Amino acid sequence: MERIAERSGVPPARIFGVASFYSQFRFEPVGLHIIRVCEGTACHVQGAVDVAEAICDELGVAEGGTTEDGKFTVEPVACLGCCSLAPVIMIDEDTFGRLTPEQARSIVRNYGTARDEGGAKA
Amino acid sequence: MPDQSASSKVTVGLSSCGVAAGAAHVYDEFRREFDERGLSTPLRRTGCIGMCYREPLVDVDTEGLGRVTYGGVTKEQVARIVEEHIIGGKPVEEFAVRIEGKKLPDEAYYDRQVRLVLRNAGLIDPESIDEYIEAGGYQGLTKALTEMTPEGIVETMKESGLRGRGGAGFPAGVKWDLARQQPGDVKYVIVNADEGDPGAFMDRSVLEGDPHSVLEGLTIAAYAIGAAEGYIYARAEYPLAVRRLKMAIADSQERGFLGDDILGSGFSFDVSVKEGAGAFVCGEETALIASIEGERGMPRLRPPFPAAKGLWGKPTNINNVETYANVPWIITNGAAAYAAYGTETSKGTKVFALTGKIVRGGLVEVPMGISLRDVIFEVGGGIPDGRKFKAVQLGGPSGGCVPEEHIDIKIDYESVTKTGAIMGSGGMVVMDDRTCMVDIARFFLQFTQDESCGKCTFCRIGTKRMLEILDRITSGEGREGDIERLEELGQQIVSSSLCGLGQSAPNPVLTTIRYFRDEYEAHVHEKRCPALACKPLLTYEIDPDKCIGCTLCVRACPVGAVSGERKEPHVIDTELCTKCDACRKACKFEAVIVS
Ligand SMILES: Cc1cc2nc3c(=O)[nH]c(=O)nc-3n(C[C@H](O)[C@H](O)[C@H](O)COP(=O)(O)O)c2cc1C
Ligand code: SF4
Ligand code: SF4
Ligand code: FES
Ligand code: FES
Numbered sequence: 001m002e003r004i005a006e007r008s009g010v011p012p013a014r015i016f017g018v019a020s021f022y023s024q025f026r027f028e029p030v031g032l033h034i035i036r037v038c039e040g041t042a043c044h045v046q047g048a049v050d051v052a053e054a055i056c057d058e059l060g061v062a063e064g065g066t067t068e069d070g071k072f073t074v075e076p077v078a079c080l081g082c083c084s085l086a087p088v089i090m091i092d093e094d095t096f097g098r099l100t101p102e103q104a105r106s107i108v109r110n111y112g113t114a115r116d117e118g119g120a121k122a
Numbered sequence: 123m124p125d126q127s128a129s130s131k132v133t134v135g136l137s138s139c140g141v142a143a144g145a146a147h148v149y150d151e152f153r154r155e156f157d158e159r160g161l162s163t164p165l166r167r168t169g170c171i172g173m174c175y176r177e178p179l180v181d182v183d184t185e186g187l188g189r190v191t192y193g194g195v196t197k198e199q200v201a202r203i204v205e206e207h208i209i210g211g212k213p214v215e216e217f218a219v220r221i222e223g224k225k226l227p228d229e230a231y232y233d234r235q236v237r238l239v240l241r242n243a244g245l246i247d248p249e250s251i252d253e254y255i256e257a258g259g260y261q262g263l264t265k266a267l268t269e270m271t272p273e274g275i276v277e278t279m280k281e282s283g284l285r286g287r288g289g290a291g292f293p294a295g296v297k298w299d300l301a302r303q304q305p306g307d308v309k310y311v312i313v314n315a316d317e318g319d320p321g322a323f324m325d326r327s328v329l330e331g332d333p334h335s336v337l338e339g340l341t342i343a344a345y346a347i348g349a350a351e352g353y354i355y356a357r358a359e360y361p362l363a364v365r366r367l368k369m370a371i372a373d374s375q376e377r378g379f380l381g382d383d384i385l386g387s388g389f390s391f392d393v394s395v396k397e398g399a400g401a402f403v404c405g406e407e408t409a410l411i412a413s414i415e416g417e418r419g420m421p422r423l424r425p426p427f428p429a430a431k432g433l434w435g436k437p438t439n440i441n442n443v444e445t446y447a448n449v450p451w452i453i454t455n456g457a458a459a460y461a462a463y464g465t466e467t468s469k470g471t472k473v474f475a476l477t478g479k480i481v482r483g484g485l486v487e488v489p490m491g492i493s494l495r496d497v498i499f500e501v502g503g504g505i506p507d508g509r510k511f512k513a514v515q516l517g518g519p520s521g522g523c524v525p526e527e528h529i530d531i532k533i534d535y536e537s538v539t540k541t542g543a544i545m546g547s548g549g550m551v552v553m554d555d556r557t558c559m560v561d562i563a564r565f566f567l568q569f570t571q572d573e574s575c576g577k578c579t580f581c582r583i584g585t586k587r588m589l590e591i592l593d594r595i596t597s598g599e600g601r602e603g604d605i606e607r608l609e610e611l612g613q614q615i616v617s618s619s620l621c622g623l624g625q626s627a628p629n630p631v632l633t634t635i636r637y638f639r640d641e642y643e644a645h646v647h648e649k650r651c652p653a654l655a656c657k658p659l660l661t662y663e664i665d666p667d668k669c670i671g672c673t674l675c676v677r678a679c680p681v682g683a684v685s686g687e688r689k690e691p692h693v694i695d696t697e698l699c700t701k702c703d704a705c706r707k708a709c710k711f712e713a714v715i716v717s
Binding site: 046077095 | 138139141142143174175177319320321322323326359475477478479483484515518549551553557562565566569680702703704707
């Protein structure tokens, strides 16, 4: 949390406030970035399960879980409303569509470092 | 070069899906280009333009040239569009998907569509009441309040033949009449905008793209029924829709289309937006009403129907978003004009969210009576990658799959119901030969099982049993008699559940068993998934005759399951293999065989 404070310039107390606020809702602290993996029908038909597995495998977490370093929380959701881009994931405010499991892996691997590389940011 | 920049108008589709595809960046890029070049070209936003498969979409409307739609627009393309089209007056044809007066291949997407509900979608700025009015908005309400009696409106609605678009298809005019005739001064109207089907976005697109059309329809209904208060119950996951609705309410109040003494008619009406609790069952009307009342969103037994005893025990009319959005058009253009579309029992049009294995997926509106085949193959352009059509799922978790043998049925309530599926709210998911029907059935049942409110034993326990059986079948542990057990449980749940959730939950399973029993049998008896979709039933092998030992697959495999010397045939260790399919995709010689 201190590292986040250092990097973002937001006072640690404020970050703690936000983080603890969320944990009240989620009963568990959430990662710095939330990866929403769409598991709606259209995405399911287009291989969302493989995408979800690839992401979880890459990050070493179970669905709904948070990575040990606190960087990511993986959250399954129903229909993000862009079914024509299926399968879709959303990391914070960024949406990535028409994903293959391999692209999904490289997106989460590079997210926060080299953002727009390697993923078909549809 | 003639400077055309002032005679063009640029519109960017900024619905949820457009934003997801990067339309906001495209919008910003246009802004930047215009500012940099000092152009005064108007830059507007709109909702779903309809060609969702081509997002981000940009419309350039030029005096004398007409409307050109660009699809799949990237930030990099913006400069050329500005340079050549907006300044130079010559459309960049290679980026265009639609050119007015020209027949580009994508025109087929629109040829069979009739856009009544979506009349303004993708054309007007949803945040501008002026643009709505300019497009003919609030004429229906004005006509209703100044020229028509409540009885006359109900009569028109009955004659139009409009049926509820939320799923069950109850005639809207008849429902309004029931609520209207109830005694009592206090009555309510409600918009059901809970859209729970996890793969459908019709209502969201209407709310995001044309919120006033729903408000106008609701206000007409309130006048016809005699309600002074209305609620719009919207899914909490639809923040943009909620924001636009609230904005539309404020604007129409200011213009006198809502509030006290609307248009000097003496009729007063107020609307508020309620955000849903995020449960599928809250879309059921009695659960929805309970939820507005602040109770837990659980269904109750009907009758009494909401028309007699609804919100706070008062007569209440509840309709779906799309149902209301039809109303202003019907009032303005007359019942006969509406009833001219459709079949004997199903009039007008229906909006579908066409998705799945389809070339042109998006929000489509077609006249009732069109065949499923025409929607899928003409409007949607058929199945991509040269694969074969297998089935289409209608109605989401409450619906069913229609197989190829019935694809020529006409879309109307009765014909669809005959196949075992339902019209539903408009989800239309196309599946090809790689989609496993048992897996799809399991997918929907998982959803309804999670969403069961738990009130009815059979809905709660029965769906759980069914899910266990389906889990077992798709993981290769199906037992003799499992298919029959599914059928039996399904029947029991249908007959002993209180609300539509339970009554329809087994539908996806029962229809797939009905049409694809052989697929279930292959899973159970032969432990084989014909569509090669159920992973536990697959094995990955390398054909030694085809493998040239290029090692591509070795590098692709994330778990190190492939081994072999360079230029020698490789082998897969089936113990290690997680069936991720990476090696098959990597191999350029089709040497990786899945069975
Ligand atoms: C489990 C369940 C979920 C439902 N979800 C919705 C929904 O999301 N949207 C909707 O309009 N109707 C939904 N309905 C149907 C409503 O109960 C009701 O029939 C509908 O709002 C009536 O409007 P209409 O006549 O205009 O279709 C659902 C019904 C059930 C049983
Ligand atoms: S990629 Fe194909 S050809 Fe190359 S080694 Fe692997 S299986 Fe053999
Ligand atoms: S399917 Fe995946 S895990 Fe199995 S051998 Fe191929 S690459 Fe490796
Ligand atoms: S099903 Fe994934 S965005 Fe709709
Ligand atoms: S064009 Fe984007 S939602 Fe349809």
